[in-house]
Amino acid sequence: MSRYTSATDADRREMLDAIGVGSVEELFRDIPEAVRQREPIALPDGMAEQDVYDHLRRLAARNRHADDEVTFAGGGMYDHYVPALIDSILQRSEFLTPYTPYQPEISQGGLQSMFEFQTAIAELTGLPVANASMYEGPSSVASAGYLAKLENGRHRVVVSRGVHPNSRETLSTYAVGWGTEVVEVPLDDRGATDLRALADAVDDDTSAVFLQQPNFLGTVEDLGPLAEAAKRTGALLVCSVDPLTLGILKPPGEFGVDVAVGEGQSLGNRLDFGGPSFGFFAAQERYIRRMPGRIAGETVDVDGKRGFVLTLQTREQHIRREKATSNICTAQALNALAGVIYLSWLGKRGIVELGELMLRRTAYAREALGAELVNPGPVVREFAIRLPDLDAVCERARAEGINPGHRLKYYYPEYADCLLVAITERRTRRDIDRLAAVVQSVREGVSV
């Protein structure tokens, strides 16, 4: 079925005449017989628009989404409110449908918003420079490892077990390519990175050290001493940060990190079952010529008028080819635009207010649930609890229309009976009380 094409039979005849061939088939005469596809593509024929819509709608209805339940799920992506103005702006054709801005004269909207995004990320992370986006969180972590490899050529990286399991695994996948060994440092009995183990793991051949703030369990890491231990032998310190906590948490730049990366979903992006969102990459100025991804820079045009271009392109694959500092081409421009719109909407004060709200509701939830805390130290919006009857709690919560959180057994066998609970601004005291009632009812049922 021709759906989005518009050549009429008359067009085809005229076009074939102009080309000087008798049929469309003739246009493919360079393709050898042996590799021709003889049978039609074994997929159903095209469908009317309304039928496609109905089919997709039925598939969507078979998912339990964040409006169907009260969700305490986190683990790197969170049910934050996405303001309506983001949907409206992102659906504008002028943002939705252009390619990467290779022609700056007709791409100033995209380029200026990249520049604004870079500014916002640099501000949040307390670092001087940031790029225009990465694919998402875990691959940004891995890309920071590649920058360290290019920078110092050392052969090991040291990673806290508090770094998101997906990030650790992605880093390991990438590091095979560079021949880098990945060494993990355990968490201590308070769910924070074990400082002594970290200090012991870092040696002269350590290329980079990876921490996450807050870590996967939600623990706010004491970055000062960790940073000192990490940088003792000249390794790069890479910190994966949750940008929405940086309204209240001391930014990584103030701890002297070399690179801050992270997952941007919490900044105005949908959950989308895990993507597309965006990643970000901020660094000390001396790394700017080794950074991956696009970077927008300010300049002037021939009339002296202010404008923006993609800059420092000699880092990039389309210029440097095998000497490029990264292979990234298409990244996540539209999602990063959502990020900067969100940060403008939240504003200088809002990001502090939102952070404090999450902090207080999370403190309330830790009390209200009354369970053993896996990480009793400071947290902002997420924490882990140990529940002896976790299966029963999860089943009962589900029956009550509650998603109680992420079960840690999938990635942390040592926390097999533990639950990771996230409290965004969308989770009210009433929601928290409902989860607490489930926990309590199961606890009492068990003890009876």
Added chain:
Amino acid sequence: MRPQATGHGPQDVVTIFEKSREGRRAFVCPELDVPETPVAELLPEGLLRESPAELPEISEPEIVRHYNVLSKKNFDLDTGFYPLGSCTMKHNPKLNERVAALPGFSRLHPLQEPRWAQGALELMWRLQQQLSEVAGLPHVSLQPSAGSHGELAGLLLTRAYHEDRGESRHKVLTPDTAHGTNPATVTMAGFEVVKVGTAPDGGVDLDDLREKADGDTACLMLTNPNTLGLFDRNIEEIAQIVHDAGATLYYDGANLNAVMGVSRPGDMGFDIVHFNLHKTFTQPHGGGGPGAGPIAVSERIEPFLPRPQVVRRDQGSNGHSEPFFDLDFERPKSIGRLRGYQGNFGVFVRSYAYICSVGGDGLKDVSETAVLNANYLRARLAEDGIAEYLPIAFDRLCMHEFVLSGRGARDQLGIKTLDIAKRLLDHKVHPPTVYFPLLVDEALMIEPTETETKERLDGFADAIREILEEAKEDPEIARNAPYTTPVRRLDEALAAKRPVVRQATGHRPQATDR
């Protein structure tokens, strides 16, 4: 008469940070319904932010205006012709946006347990089947985030495949016409790039390939049709040479739009293929993403695919009466993850909707019409008055795109390819890809796609003719173009020499360099 610049005045370039005024706001914080514990009791002093991040202070109406005004400085596909070679800028169906926004997809948490995400997993499984069918290869992973991420996956798979057989190979062959991402990926994956030359007909130089494909060769990365828009007639022999050397054959799917339903990469002998869902399968490009770069592979590569894989567990297994769609993490030989969660799911929804809309028959029509449009435009640009200035690089029938050389215009009219591209902006057309592929002097790489009408193609040919005619009279016009855009030619050298990559806000972060 020479055109005058008609862009806006200089005062209109103001960033959102410069619009900030103390006390303005858009966000209203939800009510505090729990005790107002002092922050200092909840977070230790040394971990608290001391000075606030200098984010803008601005009202909702002004945010909306700011980004609406910015949007109007972008040229976009919904507004005009966008023949950017190797980028496949085809129409992005509006239905896809509607279905991607359904809350069952857009509000679904990535760690939702499979039993509560059956619709999403089924969609992914079905998309895997569709892509497998198009590629002619049995297994698909949707995980990679973009084409270059798919390439990285492909080379890591190649490495795992060789190592599993007890071999360590170090070289990856790429034609000198390859996309820049290919050699960049080779380096990132820890291999050494070896370039293979191009024969006089535009295909791979077989003698050069034979010489370079040896026991240390891990892979040949190939785009077919290649970046000259030419189908390599020797593909069977190429596959034979590569496989005889024990290497894998990788298909860069950037140009897949030419051959759907006509020839399958699997039948050509490729082991690994990546798809650009944001090219062939209509995910809007978003001004530089998001995209997605799924891969399809042959049986021998399958054990190494990234994890998790979406699988269908049929009736009877697992005690389910209906098929159950699941995430399979039990993949002992897997190269591991390339990113978080399950991939760019929102992109999968759009591409799945597109494939359902056009169907198997429609995909073939897509490729046939894309090739028809490209050849027609090639013929129009081969007319007298154009071809002497912009000769085609390889004078054969093309596939979905073709490459012209601007050397005639440069030598006879004194205008470069860049000048033609910039003058096209005044004609409200996005220029072709320029100065690529590298082996063509002053290259213009043109890909019209199947969704353009004959009138649009004619309009483009007319615009090119007009620019060349005008340059005969006065080359300065093109040399100083554009005139009608929000800004004119920008000083890229200045931007790179003295990088200003962020706004100077209220305070600069303290230097922490040791």
